Amino acid sequence: MAEAKTEYGTIIGADAKFKGDLTFESAAMLAGQFEGSITAKGTVHVADGSTCKASVDAKEVAVAGHIEGNVQATDRVELRPNGRITGDIVASRMSMADGASIVGHCRIGVSAGNDKATSTTEIKRAPARATSRT
Numbered sequence: 385m386a387e388a389k390t391e392y393g394t395i396i397g398a399d400a401k402f403k404g405d406l407t408f409e410s411a412a413m414l415a416g417q418f419e420g421s422i423t424a425k426g427t428v429h430v431a432d433g434s435t436c437k438a439s440v441d442a443k444e445v446a447v448a449g450h451i452e453g454n455v456q457a458t459d460r461v462e463l464r465p466n467g468r469i470t471g472d473i474v475a476s477r478m479s480m481a482d483g484a485s486i487v488g489h490c491r492i493g494v495s496a497g498n499d500k501a502t503s504t505t506e507i508k509r510a511p512a513r514a515t516s517r518t
């Protein structure tokens with residue numbers, strides 16, 4: 385999700401406060417404050433400094449600000465360095481930058497429409513540190 389290549393059909397400016405239900409056919413950027421629900425067939429970008437208290441259902445969700453609510457992406461969720469999500473995430477793919485945070489449950493690799501994982505996650509423990517006694 386390269387921001388420079390994305391053309392936004394809708395932009396909610398940094399000085400805007402909006403409450404309600406939004407539906408988008410293409411890409412949208414939220415730079416202000418929003419409360420409600422967002423449904424999009426394209427990308428939803430929550431810009432740095434913005435707050436979104438909403439459920440978000442889109443093809444792709446890029447988060448540089450804060451989402452308080454559940455996020456569902458049929459393709460991908462991208463958390464940028466200051467991005468925060470407080471809520472559950474369901475997505476086919478996800479990337480998370482250093483400095484981003486999630487408070488909630490994640491189901492990544494889940495096909496849209498069912499709960500069967502299409503990929504697996506392996507957790508590797510850090511090697512034990514050698515201790516020396518003198």
